[in-house]
Amino acid sequence: MRVKSALSLTRRDFLKIASGTLAYLGFSGSLAPKLASALEKAAKKRQPVIWLHFASDTGCTESLIKADKPTPAELVLDILSIDYNETIMAAAGHQAEENLNNAVKRGGYICVVEGGIPTKEGHGMIAGKNMYEIMEEVGKNAVAVVAIGACSFDGGIPAGSPNPSAIIGVREFFQRKGIKTPVINLPGCPVNPEFVIGTVVHVLMLGKVPELDKLGRPKMYYGRTIHDNCPRRAHFDKGQFVEAFGSKEEAMGYCLYKMGCKGPETYSECPRVLWNARLNWCIGAGSPCIGCMEPKFVDNLAPFYSRLANISLPSGDVSADKIGIGMAVATGVIVAGHAIGRVVTGGKKKEEEKE
């Protein structure tokens, strides 16, 4: 009898991983065996990865350890070759710096960035170097950069106003420096582990970057609003809202829009992919969505438990590219905001009429 080592993926495991990613790409499951072979072949080559940590709380690494298909151990030991990662590597001090320099010289690596980049001198340093210097050195030689979490997307919480360290995201940093390396943005606070695994698997399996929206986010995970897929949507449409935490409406699972839910303007597959190994998610646990996948979510969307008047309400499956992100107070956005307001007040009226 063949005993499978805990850290050795079988053909069946690759098939499961390939099928999982195909589901989000909207491809037929019949392609899974072919793509599983491609993934298995790519895994044998052990794609080198340099994982950089900048201004963040390492919450995205915490999030990633919840992945289960594949597990972080399988990802790190069986599929990728993590040449540098300050959180998990055994090396320290000069040895760690040497590992990083050697990996950059060898080239051919994917760079994963966790955290925003402080652009003021001395505001974020590792081994005597400014974080922005490290980002430039490592970023320009990378095959691609995967920017995980809100912080590497646009600075996230560390870049909240007044942003004393002038922290920015990877894409903006590359634009300022003229670095042409492609950047895949996976925002979220923290990043959804399934989005990271699926994106890495996509790159290894198909040998290319997934289709991105105008903010550099893979459309397979950021193509539709939370509101479009929300299990509470029927309550929204009927005008049934939670007005206070602890109320009977909350116990009945009514819509959280009036409690500040930003689901109508947040593009993410949270309702389908879920969190903690597909166990639950924010709205499922009774919390309004705070819009953590959207640009400058702290400055633009706080206070998180207050309803925003000027939000966009895309009808049907309209992509972010078509309608733009609903933070700017543009005419269309105001009109859409009024539209959602009408649904809310109209719904309330209907409720009152019923009583």
Ligand code: SF4
């Ligand atoms: S407003 Fe929020 S809770 Fe209500 S249906 Fe939309 S996403 Fe769901």
Ligand code: SF4
């Ligand atoms: S439901 Fe909203 S707040 Fe929760 S993770 Fe998804 S985008 Fe972020």
